[in-house]
Amino acid sequence: AQSVSQHNHHVILSEAASLELGCNYSYGGTVNLFWYVQYPGQHLQLLLKYFSGDPLVKGIKGFEAEFIKSKFSFNLRKPSVQWSDTAEYFCAVTTGYGQNFVFGPGTRLSVLP
């Protein structure tokens, strides 16, 4: 069965610090990869997604992620975080013939002003 792991349960940063959230998945075939964000009290929203092509994907709000197939990883990055980035971040994967998303456990990001 597929699984998704996220390296950190809770990350605390100061504003302007750089961010990298780790995501690894366990599936050897074709995958589609996603990062979702959930701001306090709000819906889950799509940040970015990778289906094929350039492994460096740019999303909304200055986020980007890099797909490294050999490492089964899809890490999320942002060069300079803001207080408004405080949220929970979820990595998710679907397989080529899957009928479901598999989500990681989430990483809570707290950005201190």
Added chain:
Amino acid sequence: DVKVTQSSRYLVKRTGEKVFLECVQDMDHENMFWYRQDPGLGLRLIYFSYDVKMKEKGDIPEGYSVSREKKERFSLILESASTNQTSMYLCASSQTGLRGFYFGPGTRLTVT
């Protein structure tokens, strides 16, 4: 804009009650899903449906059932609510191919 709506944002029920959570999507999506979200556990799939009257068990179906009589509506049923079912319940929908997932706002259910 795709809209996925859930019948209640907050719900408080007593142990043993039958609970219905409703989800409606307006984009003619084939696939609909019910997840529960718990701190430290992320989103866990309860049930999903890829067509009307079709349902598949997810990772944690015990204590739950679902109904999909119409394409736009997917209901989650707790036959006899228990305190360990206190959680945030999220509905989602997507088109075939799963290239995008649209979530509802969630229902926070408390079972006392």
